Amino acid sequence: MKFEIFIIDDEKSLAKGIAYALTNEYKTKSFYSGLEALKAMQSRSPDIVLLDISMPDLDGIEVLKRINNDFPKTTVIMITALNDITSVVSAMRLGAYDYILKPIDMDLLNKTIKSAISNFELTTEVRSLQENYHQKKLPLIVGDSKEIVDIMHFVNKISKSPDTPVLIQGESGTGKELIAKAIHYKSPNYQGQLITMNCAAIPHDLVESELFGYEKGAFSGALSTGKKGLIEQAHDGTLFLDEIGDLNLNTQAKLLRFIETGEFYKVGAVDPIYIKTRIISATNKDIKDMIEKRLFRKDLFYRISVVNLKIPSLNNRKDDIIILAKKFLYKFSKKFNKKFTKINKDLENALVDHHWEGNVRELKNVIESAALIGNGPELTINDVNLNFNNYNDSSFKLDKKSICESIMSDRFDLNIILDSIEKKYYEQALNLCKGNETKAAEMLNVNYSTFRYRRNKLL
Secondary structure (H helix, E strand, O other), X not given: OOOEEEEEOOOXXXXXXXXXXXXXXXXXXXXXXXXXXXXXXXXXXXXXXXXXXXOOOOOHHHHHHHHHHHOOOOEEEEEEOHHHHHHHHHHHHOOOOEXXXXXXXXXXXXXXXXXXXXXXXXXXXXXXXXXXXOOOOOOOOOOOOHXXXXXXXXXXXXXXXXXXXXXXXXXXXXXXXXXXXXXXXXXXXOOOOEEEEEOOOOOHHHHHHHHHEEOOOOOOOOOOOOEEOHHHHOOOOEEEXXXXXXXXXXXXXXXXHHHHHXXXXXXXXXXXXXXXXXXXXXXXXXXXXXXXXXXXXXXXXXXXXXXXXXOOOHHHOHHHHHHHHHHHHHHHHHHOOOOOOEEOHHHHHHHHHOOOOOHHHHHHHHHHHHHHHOOOOEEOHHHOOHHHOOOOOHHHOOOHHHHHHHHHOOOOOHHHHHHHHHHHHHHHHHHHOOOOHHHHHHHHOOOHHHHHHHHHHHO
């Protein structure tokens, strides 16, 4: 498929010259006024517009605004004279992809167009992913591996029941909350609220009042008006209890009664409240092991896990890694106003081979850091430091036997081992930050003077 380019410039010879130079590789059309081009775009919008800033009938800035408003999928590259850089800055702020100075360097123009096309393809790829899902509140769960496809089919089935409890299990960072949101927004009670409670983030002595609410004057420091609990807020909706394994046994007992009867008591109340809601729970802990240790109620486990959904780790769905990485690159490229257009093949291979202990969350953090530090347009392996996130390096694969043998050795020196590890981190931090010591110190979370001292000692 040939990409279509509109050239808009009141200098007819220049517009025709650019069109002629590009015609073998692209479908081109020249316009000599902004109004003429905008009128033509009503019937057919091009992929790319080369737009002169200074034109008599309608200047390039105004044309750019109208293109952005009416044809958001069209990429605009500005053409300008050297003495009009102020207008270029305005154009870039308004969303122009890049600019080319007159007189036109055709090699540079070709490179800029190819970069814009790569950016267009990345944007289109991510947009096509997003269009597979409802655009309201339904979360985008990215992936086309068999594992994630099977999960989404299962989500579609269990979502049809508005009140069946669901337990989502999986390692940290696998996307359990996204699955909970998908279940809620695909269910008949999607118009009700989705209320989330992170059980691990609330002190044990406050969990009960947060979950069930309290009456006015129920305890010292209570609000004079009382407080509506999260269960009550989730009426006719969904209550998502994240990290449910951190609930204390007393609260577990009261939650069990609510699930079984639909009734609960606010703290300090004498009359029960009836609420209808779906309970979705999530945990990265081994609940059955907690039951054996009497840290979790067996009867509550059976009630919250009428449907049990296990999310595989990212390491067990390798096919999704690059799709996810591209989604994150697109997101953070926009956030940091960068022009990343693709991920280098060597980096793709490294991402797939990497062991993701933090799963999707770790991958997201790696791409965010790389997008912030890298310059683009291609994200390369030099922009990413996987060693900061991967402890599967051979130097770290030490079982109890090898550690014991090492300690018993006459040559064992822990300081030498620690210095060796620290040296790797300092080298990688400096590499990531292009030799900038201040940024490297910030990345390692050490003060600058300590960084300089340790660097001089280790490197």
